[in-house]
Amino acid sequence: MNIQEQPTFDTPFAWIGGEDKVKALTDRFYDLMDLEPGYAELRAAHGPELGSAREKLFWFLCGWLGGPQYYTDRFGHPRLRMRHMPFKIGEVERDQWLACMAQAMTETEVPPELAERLKESFFKTADWMRNTDG
Numbered sequence: 001m002n003i004q005e006q007p008t009f010d011t012p013f014a015w016i017g018g019e020d021k022v023k024a025l026t027d028r029f030y031d032l033m034d035l036e037p038g039y040a041e042l043r044a045a046h047g048p049e050l051g052s053a054r055e056k057l058f059w060f061l062c063g064w065l066g067g068p069q070y071y072t073d074r075f076g077h078p079r080l081r082m083r084h085m086p087f088k089i090g091e092v093e094r095d096q097w098l099a100c101m102a103q104a105m106t107e108t109e110v111p112p113e114l115a116e117r118l119k120e121s122f123f124k125t126a127d128w129m130r131n132t133d134g
């Protein structure tokens with residue numbers, strides 16, 4: 001394999017293409033949640049407006065990928081499972097979140113190898129956040 005075809009990055013944040021790409025990914029994720037009938041249960045778990053969620057997921061993902069710690073600087077430790085307790089998260093919601101994120105990653109052209117790794121991590125996190133059998 002030609003080493004020039006396999007650039008190495010210090011962090012997933014650098015690999016994905018930095019802050020602009022994380023913003024594009026987050027925006028597409030919430031646009032799809034709003035638009036696609038297949039994500040209706042996930043959309044229904046959210047309030048009428050998605051602006052705050054959009055901003056928070058962007059801040060969170062920047063830090064989670066190894067970039068600027070915007071989320072923890074503002075809110076401290078993410079404690080995601082605890083923060084999601086007010087919302088019903090069963091297999092349907094988990095799977096819609098993961099499918100919506102997978103579609104957003106494809107449409108914003110996240111490098112496929114990185115996208116596969118992120119899907120595995122997202123699955124673990126989303127599965128751990130389930131708080132109902134439904």
Ligand code: HEM
Nearest residue numbers: 045046052053056057060083087088093094097122125126
């Ligand atoms: C790996 C999966 C997920 C990640 C990384 C994630 C991330 C986040 C983050 C960072 C926030 C902001 C928390 C705060 O400071 O209040 C949030 C809020 C939220 N999440 Fe998730 N989440 C995931 C899965 C899900 C799932 C499966 C659901 C399904 C119901 C969900 C529903 C919500 C809702 C309703 C909010 C509140 C939005 C608002 O502030 O209006 N999340 N999520």
